[in-house]
Amino acid sequence: MQFFLFHLMPYADLDLSAPDKYDSAWVTLPNTYYDPKKGHQLYNRYLDELEMGDTLGFDGLCVNEHHSNAYGMMPQPGVLAGSLARRTKNVKIAVLGRALPLINNPITVAEEFAILDNITGGRFIAGFVRGIGAEYFSWNVNPAFSHERFHEAHDLIVQAWTRPGPFAFEGKHYNFNYVNLWPRPYQTPHPPIWIPSQGSTETIEWAAHSDRRYTYLQTFSPVTALAKYMAQYRESAEKQGWQASPENLGWAVPCYVAETDEIAMREARPHAEAFYQKFLRMPTEMLLPPGYLSLKSMQGVMRAKAQMQSGDKSLEAVMKSGMFLCGSAKTVREQIVRYQQEIGFGKILTMLQFATLPHDLAVKNMEIFARDVMGEIRKMDAAPALAAVK
Amino acid sequence: MSEPRTYFETVEGCKTCIMRGGAGAPLLFMHGANGAGRWLPFMAELAKNFDVIVPEHPGYGRSDTPAWLDTVGDLANFYLSFMKQLGLEKVTLVGTSMGGWIASEIAVRDPSRIGKLVLVAPAGLRVKGVPVSDIFLWTAEQTTRNLFHSTELAERMLAMPLSDAEVDIAVKNRVTTARLAWSPRLYSADLEKWIHRIDLPTLILWGKQDALIPSVYADKFHELIKNSSVRVFDNCGHLPHAEKSPEFVAAVRQFAGEA
Numbered sequence: 001m002q003f004f005l006f007h008l009m010p011y012a013d014l015d016l017s018a019p020d021k022y023d024s025a026w027v028t029l030p031n032t033y034y035d036p037k038k039g040h041q042l043y044n045r046y047l048d049e050l051e052m053g054d055t056l057g058f059d060g061l062c063v064n065e066h067h068s069n070a071y072g073m074m075p076q077p078g079v080l081a082g083s084l085a086r087r088t089k090n091v092k093i094a095v096l097g098r099a100l101p102l103i104n105n106p107i108t109v110a111e112e113f114a115i116l117d118n119i120t121g122g123r124f125i126a127g128f129v130r131g132i133g134a135e136y137f138s139w140n141v142n143p144a145f146s147h148e149r150f151h152e153a154h155d156l157i158v159q160a161w162t163r164p165g166p167f168a169f170e171g172k173h174y175n176f177n178y179v180n181l182w183p184r185p186y187q188t189p190h191p192p193i194w195i196p197s198q199g200s201t202e203t204i205e206w207a208a209h210s211d212r213r214y215t216y217l218q219t220f221s222p223v224t225a226l227a228k229y230m231a232q233y234r235e236s237a238e239k240q241g242w243q244a245s246p247e248n249l250g251w252a253v254p255c256y257v258a259e260t261d262e263i264a265m266r267e268a269r270p271h272a273e274a275f276y277q278k279f280l281r282m283p284t285e286m287l288l289p290p291g292y293l294s295l296k297s298m299q300g301v302m303r304a305k306a307q308m309q310s311g312d313k314s315l316e317a318v319m320k321s322g323m324f325l326c327g328s329a330k331t332v333r334e335q336i337v338r339y340q341q342e343i344g345f346g347k348i349l350t351m352l353q354f355a356t357l358p359h360d361l362a363v364k365n366m367e368i369f370a371r372d373v374m375g376e377i378r379k380m381d382a383a384p385a386l387a388a389v390k
Numbered sequence: 391m392s393e394p395r396t397y398f399e400t401v402e403g404c405k406t407c408i409m410r411g412g413a414g415a416p417l418l419f420m421h422g423a424n425g426a427g428r429w430l431p432f433m434a435e436l437a438k439n440f441d442v443i444v445p446e447h448p449g450y451g452r453s454d455t456p457a458w459l460d461t462v463g464d465l466a467n468f469y470l471s472f473m474k475q476l477g478l479e480k481v482t483l484v485g486t487s488m489g490g491w492i493a494s495e496i497a498v499r500d501p502s503r504i505g506k507l508v509l510v511a512p513a514g515l516r517v518k519g520v521p522v523s524d525i526f527l528w529t530a531e532q533t534t535r536n537l538f539h540s541t542e543l544a545e546r547m548l549a550m551p552l553s554d555a556e557v558d559i560a561v562k563n564r565v566t567t568a569r570l571a572w573s574p575r576l577y578s579a580d581l582e583k584w585i586h587r588i589d590l591p592t593l594i595l596w597g598k599q600d601a602l603i604p605s606v607y608a609d610k611f612h613e614l615i616k617n618s619s620v621r622v623f624d625n626c627g628h629l630p631h632a633e634k635s636p637e638f639v640a641a642v643r644q645f646a647g648e649a
Contacts, residue, residue, distance in 0.1 A: 144569035290568035
């Protein structure tokens with residue numbers, strides 16, 4: 001199993017009454033709640049935490065893109081990835097990902113990712129997403145064209161990376177007379193492509209297509225959903241005539257490890273609950289603007305809305321559903337190994353700082369996780385291979 | 391009360407649902423973002439004087455969603471073909487909200503089959519500094535409350551639960567509205583440039599308490615359409631045809647009956 005350290009870079013100093021007052025931590029939460037002096041501290045602190053991931057032996061570091069919110073302060077993730085590219089030596093660096101439909105010129109992403117791939121000498125992993133619904137309000141991009149723009153931007157970027165330029169690109173949303181990328185990516189034919197998603201049939205089938213075989217990442221979902229979507233990916237691959245391996249599947253999950261189960265829960269509680277109850281807060285209309293989901297999926301959501309409960313977001317509830325891993329190293333290790341055996345993912349992307357979790361606890365979490373969870377699982381992974389050699 | 395017939399007509403490759411009732415000169419009604427699912431009292435009233443034709447726009451209600459549908463301009467061109475195919479002439483073209491935007495775009499392109507134009511709180515223009523409300527952030531309940539001035543009327547609407555089929559259509563209508571009008575929101579720079587070409591007799595109707603498109607927008611339409619007059623209904627929200635139905639019908643009758 002491969003271990004990645006994922007960071008959202010939240011605005012940890014957020015006045016936690018604000019998302020309730022504005023019914024959202026996104027789009028309409030006034031940026032007067034943001035203090036640049038605290039922001040200066042936070043960005044540097046978070047980059048330190050990610051850089052620690054390199055020395056602690058993680059396989060990769062992950063950043064991502066979100067706009068106009070307190071949940072994740074990386075609207076331009078290439079800036080953060082660029083900083084990490086020079087300060088790290090061994091780890092992979094993944095941008096998971098750029099929200100392609102938001103961008104009016106996808107060539108900027110092809111360029112940005114190619115530069116990162118060149119600087120790191122091929123330590124770069126490219127992620128493509130559609131962004132979450134709220135971002136279609138913030139960037140005023142039409143959600144009804146989200147799928148069209150995602151696919152077209154993807155095609156343009158991959159062609160820019162792989163086709164000798166200059167060539168013309170003739171699309172509906174994007175048109176170029178001269179696509180001619182300088183620099184070309186370092187890796188051949190291009191950096192690995194990962195597709196993070198909350199799980200949609202369209203996305204899974206697209207990622208599992210035999211022409212693409214992109215790594216599929218399930219983000220922040222209950223374990224039942226994780227199992228369902230990963231099975232769907234494997235079935236989809238099989239129908240296309242290829243066998244998906246654990247390498248193709250990853251799970252992104254927030255996690256807190258401490259000396260005992262009790263300490264872990266006590267230390268994580270306020271921060272985990274702030275994550276689910278405050279930083280992720282937004283109305284359904286903001287989360288799912290019209291056209292963001294397929295018509296059929298959206299009709300299903302709206303029909304079910306009457307029966308939908310507000311959803312219990314207590315620490316106990318998110319732990320029970322597997323949306324949050326929390327406990328002693330032994331507890332968390334056993335949980336990951338069991339899920340891994342049942343579900344068959346080959347990559348785990350743990351978010352070890354979340355919401356308001358302070359630096360000292362984030363560092364303690366990272367150190368215990370690296371040594372007693374990641375380290376121990378790696379030994380277990382190596383054991384069968386060693387046995388086979390002997 | 392005249393009973394409408396509901397039938398389908400294929401225009402520009404799009405199977406289009408039409409409600410039609412009454413007799414007389416043609417009155418073509420362009421519905422707004424929420425669609426036109428039912429034959430409403432004002433339609434029945436107008437059907438006493440007119441051949442009232444209420445299509446569901448491509449992408450809305452029971453009509454198909456054609457692959458060519460991307461903009462309000464696409465719908466305007468569609469309706470030029472629609473009027474030709476149905477052989478409509480000297481049409482009284484009435485459009486409300488999004489439908490008023492479509493009607494304006496039709497009239498800018500080709501007024502030859504239109505006799506008179508009625509714009510009811512139309513979208514399509516922008517008054518800088520006076521934004522239209524963001525309908526896409528409104529819940530279904532907020533939408534109903536915000537569209538009507540009368541809270542009693544809004545309560546009565548909210549008391550009627552939607553069937554699954556109606557929920558499906560509401561989602562479909564909302565997606566098409568986003569497709570046509572998300573960015574820029576409910577506005578076309580091209581319409582602003584060319585709306586002055588409309589020289590049809592035009593009646594602009596607005597609710598004084600319109601919470602979606604403020605009634606100052608009436609002045610903008612009036613200023614740009616030279617042969618236009620304005621009537622503002624007091625104690626009325628965004629839907630004068632529903633909220634002030636008798637006054638609305640009387641105003642249209644009087645206007646359309648004029649020489």
